[in-house]
Amino acid sequence: MPVSNARPFPPAAHDLPLATPAQGAAEASTQLWHHVDAWFARPRSARSVVLWLSLYLALAANWPLWNELARIGGAPSVYLPSAAAMALLVVCGSVALLSFTAWSRWMKPLWFAVVVIAAIAQYYMQSYRVVMDPSMLANAMQTDAHEVSDLLSWRLLFQVLLVAALPAWALWRVQVVPMRFVSQAWRNALMLFAAVAVAVGGALAMGRELAPLMRNNVHLRYMMNPLASIYSASAVAIRPLFKHSRRLIPVSGGAALGASYAAQARPPLLVLVVGETARADHFALNGYARETTPELAARKVLSWHDVHSCGTNTLASVPCMFSPLGKTAFEARKDDHENLMDVLQAAGLAVFWLDNQAGGCKGVCDRVPHASAFDTVDPGVKSALCEGDECLDDVMLHGLDARLAALPAERRGKGVVLVMHQMGSHGPAYYKRSSPDAKRFLPECKSNALAECSHAELINGFDNTIAYTDRFLGKTIDWLKAQSGSYDPALLYLSDHGESLGEYGLFLHGVPYSFAPEVQKHIPMVAWFGDGMSARDRLSHSCMEAGLDTPLTHDNLYHTVLGLMDVKTPSYKPALDALATCRGAAAPSPSGRGLG
Structure with missing residues (x-):
């Protein structure tokens, strides 16, 4: 039978399978x-x-x-x-x-x-x-x-x-x-x-x-x-590549203890608390509508109302506030300088820096005894107050007697300055900065993505950190009162900078100082003086209360602490000592002029 070479006819159009709209769209998408x-x-x-x-x-x-x-x-x-x-x-x-x-x-x-x-x-x-x-x-x-x-x-x-x-x-x-x-x-x-x-x-x-x-x-x-x-x-x-060219300029030369030490009955004990990210306008002591500071109010502390920071972040503020230079000269410096801790130590006092921030003291405590609060903490305390190496500030109060006793006896007999660097109100995880029993304002923001929370929840979370700081400072004052038989105690607290909580659409801190909002620079400053410290410094409480509206800055810290501890040094400037006009048997009322 002969084989045909003819090609088969193509199928008729009506015999072809029809493409569905979905298949056509898929083919078009694939081609695209x-x-x-x-x-x-x-x-x-x-x-x-x-x-x-x-x-x-x-x-x-x-x-x-x-x-x-x-x-x-x-x-x-x-x-x-x-x-x-x-x-x-x-x-x-x-x-x-x-x-x-x-x-x-x-x-x-x-x-x-x-x-x-x-x-x-x-x-x-x-x-x-x-x-x-x-x-x-x-x-x-x-x-x-x-x-x-x-x-x-x-x-x-x-x-x-x-x-x-x-x-x-x-x-x-x-x-x-x-x-x-x-x-x-x-x-x-x-x-x-x-x-x-x-x-x-x-x-x-x-x-x-x-x-x-x-x-x-x-x-x-x-x-x-x-x-x-x-x-x-x-x-x-x-x-840092150019850091080798920076010299350390000494400022502790000539530091010595003043006349009050010659016949003292008890040595002075100052606890200087460096706060973290606290806002002055969220302290009830300063007129805030919420009761965020009941413990401090009960202990009749002094609270200055018009205090401003050196910077808007910890790295900028902490070294600046301990410097003798003041904000303007500190920021323009070409060399490093010794700081308040160096001067106090050179004068013969026992000094110690206790840190509850893993970021440390930013170089301020490099030449003095210092430790992290969670280094030697008891396991039971750590399980209650810490998550990993991040602890609530109460951890600094545990073992404090032992830390004090471990300081050199000769120096301790002259006087002690203990610095406690808080975790404070560090954001954005404000909810981690207060213990459950200190959370007075609920519901609070439980997220580190602040945009996920309502403004009310955000404020509650931050205010809980202030309430926790209030309780921590109250406990610290109580510890100081317990030392009154052996020391003349006092406490000075001030924050390193403030915080934005949604104002002008800003959160956290760190905006360059020249255009940072007021809330990142306006900080709380609180002081408590035991009877012994008030007597040895001849402090007029009525004078200090009359001067609580006096404008101050971080520039005042260096000179105020030197004046309070009666340390004589060429770098001390009485005009920047916030307590100078209220010190003496008949201390006059302050003139109201700015000291910062």
């Missing part, structure tokens, strides 16, 4: 995905990758900057030109920065790291309204593991994935075209020059809008992402 994937997988130069990445970061990782410009500008017609100019600066700055990395496919991990840094920075700027200036990055780099855990959340992971997922896939797919070193180098240099030229040209063209904007809102420069984070981190990392 293949086109998109093919576009991303195209061979590109490293410079092209850098340019696209810079554009993406300007769009996806700078929402805090755009929102802040909208808030400042008001009407769109006002802020949109400024936003366009800032966008140009952000893109050009990113291109200029990343031009140093535009070499080969081996730069992909570095590019992705920049994206992750930008995503994390955006999250914290959005969530806590902070800016990425060098002081904020320095503070972050000194944060311990427990404080870091307080800042981690599923919201952070989601926000990072939201920003980083697309560039991660794009960087994985893109093929970076290799080039000879010399050819790549001059092209990168050209891109750097072009980016700088466009930025300078744009800034000059928009100078009328940008100049006043940047002059009146300095914080905007630290919101340009990722430029600000990389610049600030680099500044903090490079700074």
Whole structure:
């Protein structure tokens, strides 16, 4: 039978299976995905990758900057030109920065790291309204593991994935075209020059809008992402490289104990409590409507109403408040100086620094005896008061008699200054800073992502930390009273800085001092004097009570403690001693002039 070479007829159209709408949509989506994937997988130069990445970061990782410009500008017609100019600066700055990395496919991990840094920075700027200036990055780099855990959340992971997922896939797919070193180098240099030229040209063209904007809102420069984070981190990392050139300038020369020690019946005992993140306006002693400080009120302490910090973070404030230089000179110094602890020790007193912060004393206690409160704590106490190496402040009161007795007997016989550095109201996990029996205000925020809580819950959580500090200080005063048979006791408490709790959309602290809100700088300062200390210092309580509205700052601490402990030294300035006008048999009333 002959075989036919004829092709079979194709099936009729009505015999073909019909595609459903769902199948058609799926095929279209698949085709679209293949086109998109093919576009991303195209061979590109490293410079092209850098340019696209810079554009993406300007769009996806700078929402805090755009929102802040909208808030400042008001009407769109006002802020949109400024936003366009800032966008140009952000893109050009990113291109200029990343031009140093535009070499080969081996730069992909570095590019992705920049994206992750930008995503994390955006999250914290959005969530806590902070800016990425060098002081904020320095503070972050000194944060311990427990404080870091307080800042981690599923919201952070989601926000990072939201920003980083697309560039991660794009960087994985893109093929970076290799080039000879010399050819790549001059092209990168050209891109750097072009980016700088466009930025300078744009800034000059928009100078009328940008100049006043940047002059009146300095914080905007630290919101340009990722430029600000990389610049600030680099500044903090490079700074220690030049630390070897800083000398330690002695200020303890000539320190000696005053005449009151010659015939003293008992040595003085001062407990100086360095608070953490407490706000003056949340102390009932200062007029706050809530009863946050009943224990201190019951012990009839003195509370100054107008006291301001040296900085807005612990790293800036603690070294400054113990310095003899004062805020202005301290910030302008070129060398390190001895501090209050050095002078007290040089005068012959027993001094001891007890820390309940893993971040430590920021160098203040380096040359004097010091310890962490949780180093030798009893296991039973640790299980009750601590979570890992993070403890409630009451841990510092356990074993305090033994710590006092362990100080050198010869020095202890002259006098003692004990510094206790609190965990206090350290955020954002305020709920961890107070024990269950001290939580007077409920419900409180139980999240470290403060945006997840209502404002009332946030305030409750913070106020509970103040109530806990109140109880801690009350217990400390009671311990001091128990020492009255052997010592002339006194307590002085003041916080290192304040805290933002949503005012102006800001949270936490660390905003650069020049434009930080008042609540991050206005701090509580409280004092209690036992009868023995009042008598040996001849303190007039009526005089001190009349001066509670006198403006003071951290600058006063150094000189006030030296005056209180009757330590004579050339660096002491009576005008900065907050108690000088109230000391003496017939102490006059204060004039009311500012001492800070």
